[in-house]
Amino acid sequence: MNTEIFGVMLMILLTVLLAIPLGSYIGKVYSGDRTWLDPVFAPLDRLFCKAGGINPDKEMNWKQHLLALLTINFIWFIFSMLLLMNMGWLPLNPDANPSMSADLAFNTSISFISNTNLQHYSGESGVSYLGQLVLMLFQFISAAAGMAACAVVFKAMKEKHAGKLGNFYNYFIKSCTRILLPISIVVAIILVFNGTPMTFKGKDRFISLQGDTVQVSRGPAAAMIAIKQVGTNGGGYFGANSAHPLENPNYFTNIVEDVCILLIPIAMIFALGYILKRKKFAWMIFAVMMVGFLLLLIPAVYYEMKGNPGIGKMGITQPLGSMEGKEVRFGSAASAYWGISTTVTSNGSVNAMHDSFTPLTGMFAMLGMMINSFFGGVGVGFLNFYIFIIIAVFISGLMVGRTPEFLGKKIEAKEMKIAAIIALLHPFLILAGTAIAAHLYAGNPTAYASWLNNPGNHGFSEMLYEFTSSSANNGSGFEGLGDNTAFWNISCGIVMLLARFLPIIGPVAIAGSLAAKKYVPETVGTLQTDTSTFGIMVFAVILIIAALSFFPALSLGPIAEYFSLYRS
Amino acid sequence: MKQYILPAIRITFFCFIFFCGAYSLLILGIAQIAPDKGEGQTLAVNNKIIGYALEGQSFTKDKYFNGRPSAAGYNAAGSSGSNKGPSNPEYLKDVQNRIDSFLVHNPNVKKENIASDLVTASGSGLDPDISIEAAIVQVGRIAKARNIGVEKIRSLIDTHAERPFLGIEKVNVLKLNIALDQLK
Known part of the structure; x- marks a missing residue:
């Protein structure tokens, strides 16, 4: 039991120790500084630019960046729809899996271009090998698009007066080749040598020891699993995601995969410190995020290790903790750790079924997604946090009666309006979506009986979780929800779409507009943003917005379930 | 544009x-x-493939170590968990039935000694492992079904137990059962 907790602490430590040097590396990549991998990647980048017909040195302003980003995403959407609806007859389909219906393809396409990886299909039977490979492609490029948007904001924060914010394609290609690719190759190799399949052969068949005929799904899994962990994608190869023994074979691979969930999101913070040459500012952000993360993590681990009181009442001792939906090789502590790390980042892969978590663990997983900026997705996590920084600067400015300034730029009505809209969009999408679903269900429980796998408060949590996950671009689920229906496919598709692109557009617009403003030199009266006081201020802003928005909904779901389960 | x-x-x-x-x-x-x-690493008996080392398979007979309950019925082409919530009354009834059925098959076992992983479904439905306690608690039944000494089976568990430096102590059910079949 103690080695379980030790394992969790080791993972945290390992992640941070790896993220610090990776952060300076990422900072160098985006600044165009020299790195030791240049001899390998400089020619590769040139090849990408040549193939794309791009001049990587052409400077863009923030509007041009957004146009480039939105256009390429639109192309991806069309490509994905065409492929998913036709993969049944296309090559690389040894198991003869069918093409997707239009609404499922719509949901899946948006899900993968928005870096969400919500999966309303099951990997073994719902996609061909070609489909899996193309979804893997989106795992690379959607992550890189988010990172490129983040790089634009970094650059804008650095510039004293500028319409020159670098080249979008340059950031995008470098994110793919120099950051995501090398880490993915290392992880894929580790997985292959631990037993994860990487083959284009179809299903295998054998007769088991007891005499049953068994079919075994395989495929080019290792390549995809690596990037889905690294790029905060989370879309698994197999239906059970990283709970599947081929997708996550042992305790060691579990450590590797889980470290990868948090690695780039944390490294991006240190990259910011490198680019701005403000290490203390980066550590302030890291501290706020880490404290938030630990506050969600510790109770989650505690409750999972304690077991399910409903089973305890039957006279069963639970030294392993609550084991429903969990795998013996990971145990309850490592499963709870994964549950929180996958939800605070927008990863969404799972190594245990979140639907079967004890109520408060489920709630902390949801809270991680509702806040969505304790590390957050690659690139976009910082963009969410940036909004909270702007709000905190503004409120602090009001408190002392000065015009709010951030990094030498005045924050005025325009920036604040954008920040407020983006901050409120996320709760709006989650709560409105859940309200509509709950209204439909309550109006006709028999017609929608296939939606919910569990009755009462937990059933409500299943719907709340689905919209939270969609809006956080997370992709995990309370998978008991019968979600492959037109309603869920379309509504979640729309939510994912809005929740992906508006929170990218907002921060880029703010940063671009701030960069264009006149630089105000720092004086003694300037609000210091790299102090612990300001860190506490940001934390308070996050907490107040999250608590006010979500407490009522959470009390109908997990909190009510908690009291019903632990009463008496 | x-x-x-x-x-x-x-x-x-x-x-x-x-x-x-x-x-x-x-x-x-x-x-x-x-x-x-x-x-995928396969296991063979008499040169015939009988399973994948990493994927659990269904064992229901008394003479074998039984694995964990599976919501997927150990279908290695369709993994899934039960996705039952912890407070779901139907789910708790299922667990109670598993306990009762375990006690019928293992009449000499006391309820508090049943390992919880034997009455809860795994995440993938393909969990290849059980905890060591879960193996030990089945020894009496298997000894009786196979007419082999309890000690022999216990030492078999010992040789197959994985006790890593980090992580959970466990035993691979399929490997254990293959060894069990080879016991004389």
Whole structure:
């Protein structure tokens, strides 16, 4: 039991120790500084630019960046729809899996271009090998698009007066080749040598020891699993995601995969410190995020290790903790750790079924997604946090009666309006979506009986979780929800779409507009943003917005379930 | 707009070639030197493949160590968990039934000694392992069904138990049962 907790602490430590040097590396990549991998990647980048017909040195302003980003995403959407609806007859389909219906393809396409990886299909039977490979492609490029948007904001924060914010394609290609690719190759190799399949052969068949005929799904899994962990994608190869023994074979691979969930999101913070040459500012952000993360993590681990009181009442001792939906090789502590790390980042892969978590663990997983900026997705996590920084600067400015300034730029009505809209969009999408679903269900429980796998408060949590996950671009689920229906496919598709692109557009617009403003030199009266006081201020802003928005909904779901389960 | 659409299409196409092609083939190539060539490690008895080492299979007979309950029925082509919530009354009834049925098959076991992983469904439905307690608690039944001494089976568990430095102490059910079949 103690080695379980030790394992969790080791993972945290390992992640941070790896993220610090990776952060300076990422900072160098985006600044165009020299790195030791240049001899390998400089020619590769040139090849990408040549193939794309791009001049990587052409400077863009923030509007041009957004146009480039939105256009390429639109192309991806069309490509994905065409492929998913036709993969049944296309090559690389040894198991003869069918093409997707239009609404499922719509949901899946948006899900993968928005870096969400919500999966309303099951990997073994719902996609061909070609489909899996193309979804893997989106795992690379959607992550890189988010990172490129983040790089634009970094650059804008650095510039004293500028319409020159670098080249979008340059950031995008470098994110793919120099950051995501090398880490993915290392992880894929580790997985292959631990037993994860990487083959284009179809299903295998054998007769088991007891005499049953068994079919075994395989495929080019290792390549995809690596990037889905690294790029905060989370879309698994197999239906059970990283709970599947081929997708996550042992305790060691579990450590590797889980470290990868948090690695780039944390490294991006240190990259910011490198680019701005403000290490203390980066550590302030890291501290706020880490404290938030630990506050969600510790109770989650505690409750999972304690077991399910409903089973305890039957006279069963639970030294392993609550084991429903969990795998013996990971145990309850490592499963709870994964549950929180996958939800605070927008990863969404799972190594245990979140639907079967004890109520408060489920709630902390949801809270991680509702806040969505304790590390957050690659690139976009910082963009969410940036909004909270702007709000905190503004409120602090009001408190002392000065015009709010951030990094030498005045924050005025325009920036604040954008920040407020983006901050409120996320709760709006989650709560409105859940309200509509709950209204439909309550109006006709028999017609929608296939939606919910569990009755009462937990059933409500299943719907709340689905919209939270969609809006956080997370992709995990309370998978008991019968979600492959037109309603869920379309509504979640729309939510994912809005929740992906508006929170990218907002921060880029703010940063671009701030960069264009006149630089105000720092004086003694300037609000210091790299102090612990300001860190506490940001934390308070996050907490107040999250608590006010979500407490009522959470009390109908997990909190009510908690009291019903632990009463008496 | 043309200045954005053309590069977007060209980059997307090249990324497709590079990631779906070159990257996948690189990993596929490296997999060829992995122990099982990236096709999944199989276990064989008398040169006949009887299973995958990493994937659990259904054992319901009294003479075998039983694995964990599976919401997927150990279908290795359709993994899934039960997704039952912890407070679901129907689910708790299922667990109670599993306990009752375990006690029927293992009449000498006391209820508090039943390991909880034996009455809860795994995440993938393909969990290859059980905890060591879960194996030990089945020894009496298996000894009786096979007419072998309890000690022999216990030492079999000992030799197959995995006690890693980090993580959970456990035993692979399929490997254990193969060894059990070879006991004289």
